[in-house]
Amino acid sequence: xxxxxxxxxxxxxxxxxxxxxxxxxxxxxxxxxxxxxxxxxxxxxxxxxxxxxxxxxxxxxxxxxxxxxxxxxxxxxxxxxxxxxxxxxxxxxxxxxxxxxxxxxxxxxxxxxxxxxxxxxxxxxxxxxxxxxxxxxxxxxxxxxxxxxxxxxxxxxxxxxxxxxxxxxxxxxxxxxxxxxxxxxxxxxxxxxxxxx
Amino acid sequence: xxxxxxxxxxxxxxxxxxxxxxxxxxxxxxxxxxxxxxxxxxxxxxxxxxxxxxxxxxxxxxxxxxxxxxxxxxxxxxxxxxxxxxxxxxxxxxxxxxxxxxxxxxxxxxxxxxxxxxxxxxxxxxxxxxxxxxxxxxxxxxxxxxxxxxxxxxxxxxxxxxxxxxxxxxxxxxxxxxxxxxxxxxxxxxxxxxxxx
Numbered sequence: 001x002x003x004x005x006x007x008x009x010x011x012x013x014x015x016x017x018x019x020x021x022x023x024x025x026x027x028x029x030x031x032x033x034x035x036x037x038x039x040x041x042x043x044x045x046x047x048x049x050x051x052x053x054x055x056x057x058x059x060x061x062x063x064x065x066x067x068x069x070x071x072x073x074x075x076x077x078x079x080x081x082x083x084x085x086x087x088x089x090x091x092x093x094x095x096x097x098x099x100x101x102x103x104x105x106x107x108x109x110x111x112x113x114x115x116x117x118x119x120x121x122x123x124x125x126x127x128x129x130x131x132x133x134x135x136x137x138x139x140x141x142x143x144x145x146x147x148x149x150x151x152x153x154x155x156x157x158x159x160x161x162x163x164x165x166x167x168x169x170x171x172x173x174x175x176x177x178x179x180x181x182x183x184x185x186x187x188x189x190x191x192x193x194x195x196x197x
Numbered sequence: 198x199x200x201x202x203x204x205x206x207x208x209x210x211x212x213x214x215x216x217x218x219x220x221x222x223x224x225x226x227x228x229x230x231x232x233x234x235x236x237x238x239x240x241x242x243x244x245x246x247x248x249x250x251x252x253x254x255x256x257x258x259x260x261x262x263x264x265x266x267x268x269x270x271x272x273x274x275x276x277x278x279x280x281x282x283x284x285x286x287x288x289x290x291x292x293x294x295x296x297x298x299x300x301x302x303x304x305x306x307x308x309x310x311x312x313x314x315x316x317x318x319x320x321x322x323x324x325x326x327x328x329x330x331x332x333x334x335x336x337x338x339x340x341x342x343x344x345x346x347x348x349x350x351x352x353x354x355x356x357x358x359x360x361x362x363x364x365x366x367x368x369x370x371x372x373x374x375x376x377x378x379x380x381x382x383x384x385x386x387x388x389x390x391x392x393x394x
Contacts, residue, residue, distance in 0.1 A: 003261030005246045012239045016224040023215035029285050030214050032250060032259050042209045043247060046240050049202045053229060062229050064200030088226050 006032075058129075060105030062087055070094075070102060077101045079136040083126065083155060085109055085143060093141065101139070104129065109147040110154055121151070123158060130164055137165040144171060203229075255326075257302030259284055267291075267299060274298045276333040280323065280352065282306055282340060290338065298336070301326065306344040307351055318348070320355060327361055334362040341368055 006028060014024035031039040055061070056068035063069055070076060080101025084090045090103050106121045118124070130138055138159055142148035156166045172190035173179070179187060203225060211221035228236040252258070253265035260266055267273060277298025281287050287300050303318045315321070327335055335356055339345035353363045369387035370376070376384060 003250065003259075003266065005242065005249050005261050006259065009239075009242045009246050012235070012242050015227075015235060017227050018220035018223060019215065025288065026215060026285065027213040029259075029283075029288075030212075032246075033284075038209070038212060039243070039247065042206075043240070043243050045202065045206045045209050046236070046243070049206050049229075050236065050240060052202050053200065062200075062203065062226075064202050069200065086226075087230075088223065091222065091226075 059090075059103045060087070060107060061090055061103060075100075078133055080139060081130065081133070081135045081137070082139040082141050083152075084141050085148065085151075089141065089143070099139075101137075106142070106151070109142060109145075110151040111147050118154065118158075123155060126155065127158060127162075130159060131162065135164060137167060140166065140168045144169075256287075256300045257284070257304060258287055258300060272297075275330055277336060278327065278330070278332045278334070279336040279338050280349075281338050282345065282348075286338065286340070296336075298334075303339070303348070306339060306342075307348040308344050315351065315355075320352060323352065324355060324359075327356060328359065332361055334364060337363065337365045341366075 009031075010021065010024045010028050013019055013027050014021045016024075019027065031042070052064040053062055054064075054066050056063055056066050056071055058067045058071040061068040061070060065072065077100050080099075081104050082093060082099055082101055083104045083106060084093065085106055085108065087105055090105055093099055093103070104126050106123075106126075108116050108121055110116055110118070110121065129135075138155075140152040140155060142152045152168055156168075159166050170193065171186070172193055173182065173186065177186075206228075207218065207221045207225050210216055210224050211218045213221075216224065228239070249261040250259055251261075251263050253260055253263055253268055255264045255268040258265040258267060262269065274297050277296075278301050279290060279296055279298055280301045280303060281290065282303055282305065284302055287302055290296055290300070301323050303323075305313050305318055307313055307315070307318065326332075335352075337349040337352055339349045349365055353365075356363050367390065368383070369390055370379065370383065374383075
């Protein structure tokens with residue numbers, strides 16, 4: 001049907017999250033029909049990114065510099081470290097603009113099933129960083145799933161008694177959340193954590 | 198949030214059909230978290246494709262050779278030319294394996310609104326090819342939309358009286374189509390084109 005180079009490109013694009021064989025095919029056709037506007041700039045952007053993008057040796061974020069822009073930013077509060085599952089979570093947190101501290105990317109969650117233990121997540125590195133950086137608060141922002149909460153619980157236990165405050169994201173009704181559409185767990189948690197008005 | 202190289206990559210990926218800013222972000226994170234398995238092969242595949250992929254000067258298909266594999270295939274029947282809107286249509290037709298002739302890619306459809314006339318679609322080139330290649334049948338496989346059928350009608354008129362058979366795809370009930378879910382136009386066309394059993 002199409003040349004092997006085109007087929008290969010389709011196969012690789014189909015491996016990206018959110019793309020299947022059909023959408024990868026459409027993407028490749030778009031790339032070749034808009035070669036100067038899309039294909040060439042994309043290839044150039046990838047070459048640049050391949051050269052410059054690296055994992056931050058301090059927090060695990062990806063950026064064009066190491067340490068990353070967040071770790072290098074003197075204006076950010078080193079006393080707060082927000083622990084997140086992955087870079088996607090870090091970016092989501094940054095988009096809110098609500099946090100002005102620093103991050104620590106675990107690169108996963110504890111999972112007996114997948115054989116992910118404390119060593120795989122570099123928990124020791126986090127403990128060492130919490131001690132050496134003079135952090136006063138560790139915010140555990142792992143997801144509100146069983147694995148996310150297990151991981152948060154484990155880290156909280158390991159940090160206990162080290163003179164650092166440990167906190168987690170509040171659980172409750174999301175913005176715009178109608179009770180009728182929310183699951184029982186969320187409503188129960190919101191009720192238990194109710195606050196005086 | 199992320200370095201400018203990463204942002205640029207996200208912006209470019211978001212321009213692909215089927216991808217928005219959010220899925221482009223997920224794709225970029227997947228690319229960097231699986232660098233050796235995904236990012237590097239994709240960059241290599243793009244570099245190869247950029248070098249080798251070109252538009253076939255005979256039919257308008259894209260392939261690693263010019264003329265393309267279909268035009269160069271002696272086993273295919275040069276007496277039949279299937280006229281399609283774009284390369285995506287050509288590939289869709291090829292996937293069926295039902296057609297063993299050759300193609301002609303218009304690169305669009307007649308559209309007064311978008312200022313696409315016969316010159317933009319290279320209709321003269323198609324007429325010249327139909328005459329010089331000794332084709333006996335031109336199959337107009339433009340889509341069953343107003344513009345697709347207008348384009349087919351125009352080409353059919355221009356080809357009339359040149360001693361070449363002109364045909365179009367049959368219209369009717371699609372495979373697995375339940376009448377209750379089909380539009381009136383499709384049912385009407387299927388009824389009008391009913392065949393003896």
